[in-house]
Amino acid sequence: MIHGIGTDICDSRRIAASLARRGDRFASKVLGPNELKVFAARRARNEARGVIYLATRFSAKESFSKAIGLGLHLPMRMPDCEILNEPSGKPFVRLHGELATWFDAQGLTAQVTLSDESDYVVSFVVVERASA
Template sequence: MIYGIGTDVCDIRRIADTLQRRGERFAEKVLGPHEIEVFRERRARVDARGIAYLATRFSAKEAFSKAIGLGLRMPMTWRDCEIVKAASGKPEIRLHGELKAWFEAKGLQAHVSVSDETDYATSFVVVETRGAGPA
């Protein structure tokens, strides 16, 4: 059964402007431990790729916070929600700390899709109760 749905569109130019003003501190506030490593690797190769990566993660976390109905209130935090890539390339949500405990206690599972183009990143998240799915 669907618990919640969230979507978000992010202007990549705004993320670039924020990075320029605040430096990497902005990325460190938004990204979890694995994500910050990927961000730095991508940005070192091609700056725009790193910025697009940050924008998709920002967008996905916004969509996830909407799908779980908390917004950015505890236990939802930027860094406790990571968007990682499975071996297949499919994006997945990895949770940490209090957010992970809260999510598991409710018996939830999440599905995420992210996409970006030159100026925009978008994400869509569906959260459902465990065991729900095709019959």
């Protein structure tokens, strides 16, 4: 049964501007530990690809927060919601801390998809509750 759906579109130029203003502090407020490693590696190879990575994760976390119905209120913290990739490239959600505990207690699962084009990124999340 569907618990919630969330979608978000984000202008990657806005993320680039935030990163320029606030530096790595901005990235650390958005990304979890595994995502920070990927971000650093992508950014080292190509600054633009690092920004797109950060923008897609920001967007996906906004979508996730909408789908779970909490918005950006506790226990939802952006670094506790990681959007990682399987070896095939398929994105998936990995949760940590109080958010993971809350999510599991609700009996929820999540599916996420991301896309980027030029200056924009988009994400879509479906959160389902296991049937009783």
